[in-house]
Amino acid sequence: MSFISPRRHMGSYQAVDTVSRVEGASPHQLVVILFDELLLRLDAAIRHAERGEAVPMIQARARASAIVMALEESLDFEKGGELALALARIYREASRRINAALSPDKVDVLKSARQMLAEIAEAWKRIAPK
Template sequence: MYMQPARLGAARAQYQNVDFQSRVEGASPHRLVGILFEELIKSIDAMAAACRRGDYVQRGVRQSRALNILHGLEGSLDFEKGGEIAVDLAAIYRETRRLALEAGRDNDPAHLVRAREMLAEIATAWDQIG
């Protein structure tokens, strides 16, 4: 069976959306943050790949997704309960946003490599405490 590329892309997007929704529906609050880290890292990786290909449309789409997730993560921080850890995480999220914006402006995936390294460290630590 042959499927046209446009229909294949739409089918893949629909499958990914269903997969994401099913992971989110039964997740604990701790797991939801873990899922956000996973999705953020995927977006950063996809943005870096789009930079390398010179695909400005996908770069913008992935950058927008990454920035939205970063805003969500930062907005969920509880500075009263989280104290210094929350302040440090907010700084990392802001730095990641800055790197993503520079990568988009310069079409330079090197900025995203650094952002990914920081996020992967946090995501690993988050998984270990869960």
């Protein structure tokens, strides 16, 4: 008899949940999903940094950085005007902070990036159609 560890398969369940949410999502809802995943990756990076786990921290940080780049690339500067420019500046600063956190002793830098991005994520959740 074998027992399946729920923790071991958590990633699989989360992937299925994410795929389910993406199917049929509006562009606004897709941005919300990206922010949800981004905050999860930053939380993981912070958790690993606080435990002194450099390799998993760097992996989570790299995933978070890729999501921030995707968010910036999705900006429409023609339609978004000043708001898009402001978001681009915030994304670049958050990306700089995420990329500056090269070791577990830089957890405060990750936390500051997360705080910046969490505020934007909350705003997107408020305006995204349900």
